[in-house]
Amino acid sequence: xxxxxxxxxxxxxxxxxxxxxxxxxxxxxxxxxxxxxxxxxxxxxxxxxxxxxxxxxxxxxxxxxxxxxxxxxxxxxxxxxxxxxxxxxxxxxxxxxxxxxxxxxxxxxxxxxxxxxxxxxxxxxxxxxxxxxxxxxxxxxxxxxxxxxxxxxxxxxxxxxxxxx
Numbered sequence: 001x002x003x004x005x006x007x008x009x010x011x012x013x014x015x016x017x018x019x020x021x022x023x024x025x026x027x028x029x030x031x032x033x034x035x036x037x038x039x040x041x042x043x044x045x046x047x048x049x050x051x052x053x054x055x056x057x058x059x060x061x062x063x064x065x066x067x068x069x070x071x072x073x074x075x076x077x078x079x080x081x082x083x084x085x086x087x088x089x090x091x092x093x094x095x096x097x098x099x100x101x102x103x104x105x106x107x108x109x110x111x112x113x114x115x116x117x118x119x120x121x122x123x124x125x126x127x128x129x130x131x132x133x134x135x136x137x138x139x140x141x142x143x144x145x146x147x148x149x150x151x152x153x154x155x156x157x158x159x160x161x162x163x164x165x
Contacts, residue, residue, distance in 0.1 A: 004138055005164075006163070007134075008129075009133040015049070017076065040053070040061070041053075051068065051098070052098045055094060057095065080157050081102045083099060084097055085098045105157070110131075113153075114133065120145075120149055
C-alpha cells in the first residue's frame with residue numbers, strides 16, 4: 001500500500017448534459033404559451049461554454065433564464081456553475097444576457113481553498129496544478145476531514161473530489 005494517499009479537487013461541468021438541458025429549454029420556450037410568440041431566443045456555444053438569451057424585455061429574459069435553470073437542475077448541473085452577466089441593451093429595445101459555464105478552478109479560488117485548508121491545521125499537503133488542486137496526506141482519515149470541510153464551504157462554484165487513492 002502506498003504510504004501517501006491523495007485526491008484531486010476539480011470543478012467540471014458535463015457539457016453534454018448542458019446541451020441536453022439547452023435543447024429541452026429551447027423546446028419548452030417554443031411551446032410555452034407565454035413565451036411562444038414573445039421573440040425570446042437562446043443559443044449555446046459549446047466550445048466557448050456560453051449561453052446567450054435574447055428577449056424583447058428584461059422580464060421575458062428572466063423567465064427564459066428560469067426555464068434554463070430548471071432544466072439544468074433536472075439534468076444534475078449545479079446552478080453555481082453558471083455565471084450570468086449583466087443585462088445588455090440590444091437592437092430594437094430588446095435585451096441580451098450571456099452566461100459563462102465555469103469549468104476549472106481559477107487561481108484566486110484555488111489560492112483561497114489552499115489557504116482555508118492550511119488554516120484547519122490538518123497534516124496534509126495541498127498543491128495547485130493548473131485548474132485543479134491535489135491534496136495528499138499519509139492518513140486517509142485526514143483526507144476525509146478535508147473533503148468534509150470543503151463540502152461545508154461555498155466558493156461560488158461546484159467542487160468535485162476525484163482520483164481518491
